[in-house]
Amino acid sequence: MLNSFMQMRLKGLVILAVIILILPLFMSNPFHYDMATQIAIIAATVVGLNLLVGYAGQISLGHAGFFGIGAYFSAVMTSNYDWPPLPTLLLAAALVGVIAWIVGRPILKLKGHYLSMATLAVGFIIAIIINNEGWITGGPDGMPVPSFSVFGWELSSFNQYSFLGMEVNGYKAWYFFAGLLLLLAVWVAQNIIDSPIGRALRSVHGSEVAARVVGVDTARYKSLVFVISAVYASLMGSFYAHFTGFITPHIASFEHSIVLITMVVLGGMASTFGVILGAAVLKLLPQVLADFQELEMMMFGLILMLTMIFMPKGLLPTAQKLLKKKMSRKKVEEQA
Amino acid sequence: MSKKLLRRAGFLAATLAAGIFAGAQAAQPIKIGSFLSVTGPASFLGDPELKTLEMYVERINEAGGVLGRPLQLIHYDDAGDASAARNFASRLVRSDRVDIIVGGSTTGTTMAAVPLIEQARTPFISLAGAVVITDPVKPWVFKTPQSDRAAAQRVLQDMKDRGITRIGLISGTDGFGRSGREQTLAVAPEMGIEVVADVTYSPSDTDMTAQLTRIRNTPGVQAVFNFGFGQSPAIVTRNYAQLGIDLPFYQSHGVASDRFLELVGRAGEGLRLPASPLLVPDSLPDTDPQKRVVQAYKSAYEQRWNTQVSTFGGYAFDGLMLAVEAIERAGSTDREAVRKALESIQGYVGVTGVFNMSPTDHNGVGPESFRILEVRNGQWHLIQ
Numbered sequence: 001m002l003n004s005f006m007q008m009r010l011k012g013l014v015i016l017a018v019i020i021l022i023l024p025l026f027m028s029n030p031f032h033y034d035m036a037t038q039i040a041i042i043a044a045t046v047v048g049l050n051l052l053v054g055y056a057g058q059i060s061l062g063h064a065g066f067f068g069i070g071a072y073f074s075a076v077m078t079s080n081y082d083w084p085p086l087p088t089l090l091l092a093a094a095l096v097g098v099i100a101w102i103v104g105r106p107i108l109k110l111k112g113h114y115l116s117m118a119t120l121a122v123g124f125i126i127a128i129i130i131n132n133e134g135w136i137t138g139g140p141d142g143m144p145v146p147s148f149s150v151f152g153w154e155l156s157s158f159n160q161y162s163f164l165g166m167e168v169n170g171y172k173a174w175y176f177f178a179g180l181l182l183l184l185a186v187w188v189a190q191n192i193i194d195s196p197i198g199r200a201l202r203s204v205h206g207s208e209v210a211a212r213v214v215g216v217d218t219a220r221y222k223s224l225v226f227v228i229s230a231v232y233a234s235l236m237g238s239f240y241a242h243f244t245g246f247i248t249p250h251i252a253s254f255e256h257s258i259v260l261i262t263m264v265v266l267g268g269m270a271s272t273f274g275v276i277l278g279a280a281v282l283k284l285l286p287q288v289l290a291d292f293q294e295l296e297m298m299m300f301g302l303i304l305m306l307t308m309i310f311m312p313k314g315l316l317p318t319a320q321k322l323l324k325k326k327m328s329r330k331k332v333e334e335q336a
Numbered sequence: 337m338s339k340k341l342l343r344r345a346g347f348l349a350a351t352l353a354a355g356i357f358a359g360a361q362a363a364q365p366i367k368i369g370s371f372l373s374v375t376g377p378a379s380f381l382g383d384p385e386l387k388t389l390e391m392y393v394e395r396i397n398e399a400g401g402v403l404g405r406p407l408q409l410i411h412y413d414d415a416g417d418a419s420a421a422r423n424f425a426s427r428l429v430r431s432d433r434v435d436i437i438v439g440g441s442t443t444g445t446t447m448a449a450v451p452l453i454e455q456a457r458t459p460f461i462s463l464a465g466a467v468v469i470t471d472p473v474k475p476w477v478f479k480t481p482q483s484d485r486a487a488a489q490r491v492l493q494d495m496k497d498r499g500i501t502r503i504g505l506i507s508g509t510d511g512f513g514r515s516g517r518e519q520t521l522a523v524a525p526e527m528g529i530e531v532v533a534d535v536t537y538s539p540s541d542t543d544m545t546a547q548l549t550r551i552r553n554t555p556g557v558q559a560v561f562n563f564g565f566g567q568s569p570a571i572v573t574r575n576y577a578q579l580g581i582d583l584p585f586y587q588s589h590g591v592a593s594d595r596f597l598e599l600v601g602r603a604g605e606g607l608r609l610p611a612s613p614l615l616v617p618d619s620l621p622d623t624d625p626q627k628r629v630v631q632a633y634k635s636a637y638e639q640r641w642n643t644q645v646s647t648f649g650g651y652a653f654d655g656l657m658l659a660v661e662a663i664e665r666a667g668s669t670d671r672e673a674v675r676k677a678l679e680s681i682q683g684y685v686g687v688t689g690v691f692n693m694s695p696t697d698h699n700g701v702g703p704e705s706f707r708i709l710e711v712r713n714g715q716w717h718l719i720q
Binding site: 035 | 375412413417418419420422423424426427430431443444447448449450451452455456466468509510511514515
């Protein structure tokens with residue numbers, strides 16, 4: 001049983017790794033790599049958010065705020081105070097973890113969706129601070145961010161690198177780096193899901209009262225997973241800032257929080273690989289629809305609406321269900 | 337049935353192939369890339385800009401193109417979102433491989449794209465206002481609108497001409513107002529003007545009476561200057577009239593449009609602002625070199641689109657014309673040559689002003705290109 005569980009977990013990771021390795025065959029220019037890198041970073045954020053939404057059944061409407069703190073902390077410290085990027089990014093994550101804990105701990109003792117309201121407020125406060133403290137954050141017009149570097153080794157999408165005797169372009173290097181980040185994010189998330197914490201969380205999602213009756217400290221587990229998902233957002237926010245090279249307060253805005261939640265719901269709540277698909281679809285749609293000009297927004301809304309109506313469980317779970325149905329029908333036919 | 341379909345498909349493929357071959361034989365088009373805020377909160381900027389670009393690319397192509405090659409406009413709508421702007425800029429330089437970019441409706445969208453465009457080494461003419469875009473000078477980035485610093489200088493100059501030395505400043509906390517406030521505070525001491533009151537409002541505020549009262553109660557204030565964008569300056573103007581403040585009142589170039597006149601109605605009487613000559617093309621003196629250009633652009637735009645011309649479209653006109661001028665001077669679309677040519681443009685008469693670019697000035701228009709207009713009887717009136 002445990003063995004098959006491990007295999008299932010590994011299978012997903014291997015498939016994802018293969019997809020990341022094969023994808024470059026279909027990418028013909030640096031712009032494709034650019035988009036793929038961003039998708040990987042945002043997908044990793046959403047994998048973290050999914051732990052909270054999909055497994056603990058709590059909704060955070062301020063996740064972009066945590067993403068924004070990570071991004072801005074990294075940006076401000078590395079550009080204004082010359083801090084090294086890696087420790088800065090970790091410190092930002094720790095800071096966000098503490099903030100999330102302070103916000104989540106008292107609220108998550110309550111039953112119901114109070115966390116949404118609290119995170120909504122926190123998200124707004126973060127966005128307002130970033131907008132108003134222009135002397136340090138550049139205000140509404142945003143600020144540039146230096147490239148990511150570790151021990152003097154700089155990762156910039158415009159550099160050239162030689163790796164094992166191969167010449168690798170900077171944008172490809174970033175793509176594989178982001179792919180690695182995504183794999184790591186998924187691996188950690190799956191370990192959490194399949195651990196006692198994960199089981200406790202699912203019991204909370206199912207019925208909080210029942211979970212409490214069997215002795216699950218629901219408040220503790222809920223705040224734990226809230227902190228974890230906020231740390232995910234902060235880390236990925238930092239990487240996103242270093243990658244794109246310029247950030248504006250928009251990344252910490254309420255709209256961005258909604259986009260992140262939409263990725264979870266669209267892809268399939270409680271499906272780690274589903275939410276990655278959700279992130280990819282939502283990131284790519286604006287580019288695909290760009291040629292439709294003024295119809296873009298209408299088509300975007302229509303696609304979201306139709307998916308929600310006909311695939312209420314999200315893209316991947318629905319597809320899996322259809323596939324399973326077909327397979328079982330085939331089996332039945334074969335037997336008959 | 338299927339045969340018919342097959343035949344149709346074959347026919348389609350044949351025409352497509354023919355089209356591709358024909359295209360290959362003609363001269364390679366010069367690709368002009370653009371990302372604009374055509375929808376969203378900044379659509380009042382992006383919409384006239386796109387219309388202007390489309391219209392003049394058509395016109396130039398009808399007249400034979402540039403260097404014997406047709407222009408091809410590739411444009412995306414960033415909806416005012418900075419990260420979308422960055423992604424579309426990435427698409428323009430990496431996927432579409434454009435020769436030059438004319439776009440970026442707001443300072444936010446422009447600055448988000450700048451690091452990428454700089455590294456991709458593609459000439460970029462921005463249509464946004466703030467001084468940070470070209471100060472410090474970035475090798476590949478140019479812009480056509482006068483900076484907010486120039487607007488502040490022009491307003492303070494007009495105040496000085498009227499003998500005003502102590503002013504109250506009221507500004508919005510959005511990007512435009514904030515940058516404008518900083519620039520005003522920075523240039524005021526240089527011009528011998530003291531800002532004795534400095535208050536701000538949020539763009540979502542619906543009443544600015546409190547802030548204006550504070551300015552009125554500051555001793556020694558001789559004039560009030562509002563640096564803001566969107567609806568708020570209209571509210572400030574109406575509150576100003578309601579409070580009956582009897583001091584000269586100035587607005588920034590951010591509201592220099594006929595729409596603003598409609599919004600403020602009678603409350604706007606007597607206020608002054610720095611503006612593009614596009615608002616008063618017919619009152620310009622005949623000796624003004626811009627008069628002809630401005631009149632031609634205005635009538636062409638209004639004829640083609642059947643709506644009123646806007647200052648912001650003028651920025652796009654100048655951006656496109658500067659790009660064309662630079663490509664012609666460079667004699668090719670070689671990026672470094674075009675960049676150098678852009679830097680060397682002198683005395684180019686545009687809608688916004690007369691452009692004098694240099695390696696140390698990538699904007700090329702100063703405060704003198706602003707005209708000071710006063711509202712009289714609900715109409716713009718040029719102050720000579």
